[in-house]
Amino acid sequence: MDVIVARQGALDVHKAQVTACVRVPGADGDRVERVEQFATTVRGLLVMSDWLKAHAVTHVVMEATGDYWKPVWHLLEHDFELMLVNARDVKQLPGRKTDVSDSSWLCRLAEAGLLRASFVPPKPIRDLRLLTRYRRTQIAERKREAQRLHKALEDTGIKLDCVATDILGKSGRAMLDALVAETTNPEILAELALGKLRKKIPALREALEGRFGTLHALLIGAILAHLDFLDEQIAQLSEAIEEQMLPFAAAAELLCTIPGVAQRTAQVIIAEIGVDMSVFPTAGHLASWAGQCPGNDQSAGKRRSGRTRKGSKNLNFALKDAAMAALRSNDSYLQALYRRKKPQLGHGRALGAVKHSMICAVRHMLSTGELYNDLGGDYYARRDPERQTRRLVAQLDRLGHTVILEQQAA
16 A cells, blocks of 8 residues: 555554554665554543654544544544544454454544545534533433423322323412422312413312322422422523533524424534535535435445435434424425425435435525525426426316416416
C-alpha cells in the first residue's frame, strides 16, 4: 500500500487501557512501527500524548468504541489531526485478533488513506448534544412513570382516567394528592374538579370509588414524587439547553419555519448535525449519514436491498415527531408528499419520504440561510396537470361514469 501519511498513529481504545501504534520513517528509509500501552486516566493519556509527540506524529486514528473514545478525543484534539472511524469499516484478518494487531492494522490503513472519517461535531455542538439526549431520556422516563401511575390506579379500582382526560392535570393531581393524604370519600374528591371537569362531577363520584389502601398511598405517593422530580429535571435541562443554544438561535428560528418543526425539535436537529453544512457535500450525503434514505446494495445488475442504514436514533425520533406533525399541516407540500406515497409504499415508507424531504430542506436552509419555501399542497397537480387529469378520469371510470373532457375557454 502506498504511504499517504508519513507519520501516522492509531489507537485501540478500551475502558482501562489504550494500545497505541505509530508508523514513522526509519533511518534507512523503511517504515518503523512501534507499539505501547497506556492507561486511560488523564495522567496516562498525557503520557501517551507526549509519546506521540516524541515520534512527531501528525495524524491519529481511532475506532468509535462506545463512549470510551470521547475522553481520548477531548485530550488530543488540539494537538493532532484526529480521525474517528466506524469499526465496521476496519476489517481485520481472522485469527489475528489482539490489541496490538488491531492498532497495527488500523495504523496501516490510515497511513494509506483507506479509512473514511466519521462525523464528529465541534465541542459546543457536542455539549448541546449531551444535554438534548439526556433530556430525551428524562422525558421518556416521565412517560414510563406516568404509565406506572395508571397501572397502580387500576389496582385500586379507581377509574379517574376514564373521566378526566389528563389525570396529571390540575384537577387530577389535586385528587391524587388527596388520595395519598388518605381522603377516600368520592364526594369530597369529586368537588376538587376545576373548570370544564366540574360538569362531570356525577361521573367522577362513581369513578373515584375504589379500594385505596395504605400501600396504594405509599406507592402512588412515591410515583407522584418521582414525577415532580422529573419535571424539575426536565425544566432545568431545558434552561441549560436554551443557554447553550444562544449562538445557534438564528439557525433554530430558521428551522422552525418548516411545518411540524417546533423549538425543541430544532434544538435536537442542531445538536445532532450542527450548523456547519460544509461537512456534508450535498443533501444526499446528510440524508445518508442520518439514515433517512434507501440503502444501496447492488450486485450483478440486481438491486438486492433497500434497507436504510442506521443513523442517529435521536435525530430519527425528532424527524419522526416533526413528520407526524407535518402531516396535520393542511395544504402543505409535506402532507401532499405523504398522501402521494402512502398508497404505493405504505405508512412507514411514506413517512420516511417525508423525513428525507425534511432533512434535505434542513441542509439547504442551514447552508443558504433561506426560510422554508413550501411548495403547496397542490404541487404535484401543478407539476403534471395531465397526469392528475388522467388519474381523476380513471377514478370516475371505475365508479361507472362516462367522462367527456372539454377544453376550457381562455
